[in-house]
Amino acid sequence: MPALHxxxxxxxxxxxxxxxxxxxxxxxxxxxxADANEADKQRRRAEK
Structure with missing residues (x-):
């Protein structure tokens, strides 16, 4: 089948x-x- 250009x-x-x-x-x-989500994840880990 020929390519259609x-x-x-x-x-x-x-x-x-x-x-x-x-x-x-x-x-x-x-x-x-993404940076804000990563900072939030790190903050949550630090609170545990």
Whole structure:
């Protein structure tokens, strides 16, 4: 079966920058949540 090649339209510079900011912001938020959860786990262990 032949491969189907579909080109997607290029993103404008403005849209590319907005997407990049969004992705980086989401990664930062996820990292901060993970760090907060880890600190909470350590605090709970210390209380025992």
């Amino acid at each position: 579909i080109e997607r339209p290029r993103l404008s510079r403005e849209m590319h920058d907005a997407l990049k900011r969004h992705v980086l912001r989401e990664r930062q938020k996820k990292k901060e949540e």
